[in-house]
Amino acid sequence: MSAPTTSLTPRDLLARWEEQQSAYVAHRENRFEVMLDVLRLHSPAEPTVLDLACGPGSIADRVLGRLPGSRVVATDYDPVLARLAETVLGEYGERATVIDADLAESGWSRPFAEWRFDAVLTSTALHWLSPRQLLGVYTELATILPPGAVLLNADHLRFGPEHSTLAEVSARHDELMRQAAFAAGAPTWDAWWTLAGRRPDLGERIAERRRRFADRPPQPLASLAFHQAALRTAGFTEVGTVWQYLDDYVVFARR
């Protein structure tokens, strides 16, 4: 029997992705709001933005939709998510570009060196990298970014053993938030991938995705202190946070 097909368009899949990610990330929309505010208040009116590890295009879609005249280069190593991003962001014509790149590889930034970015925005993604790879990513970003450009990294940065109470409270909050979101109909991570897998045009990319991510075990999670030290070491200044909710942060740095 062949697998059931679905009528979900790439835009519908992005909408379901937003529900799914919001189940795992507390106040996810607030994180995006503060990122967009910093972008609006600091960068040129028509900024050029790099959406790093863009998934199906959550940040890029918000920037392009809300800042007319902006340009976004979005990048991801997942061939399924990158294709969805390419299709959805295609609605913005030449203002959007999607590039395939593996942030774990040194030299990943080469294809991006031709752009003059005003900002790099990234969310719920850099925790996939080992601390060494993370330092590599920040170092390459510092090389390609012009002075004044900003980096905003929104991610879960877990509390260490010295903050065991806060770690416990945060984990409990995550659990309650997930339960409420799934009860309200948000798809789980696995359920979302089942939906995506029903699109016949993504079949080959799903196989390629499996190959690409086969040997990538979860990494030890870097702390806020590690991110901040790595950013300074890489050559960023004014390193700090612009938003925090329990163990969820938006880290800021300026080139």
Ligand SMILES: C[S@@+](CC[C@H](N)C(=O)[O-])C[C@H]1O[C@@H](n2cnc3c(N)ncnc32)[C@H](O)[C@@H]1O
């Ligand atoms: C949870 S998703 C977040 C996507 C999007 N930024 C959002 O907030 O919805 C994490 C993303 O990181 C990407 N990613 C993981 N490892 C990567 C790597 N080595 N290079 C590029 N992207 C990577 C994944 O493919 C995925 O799209």
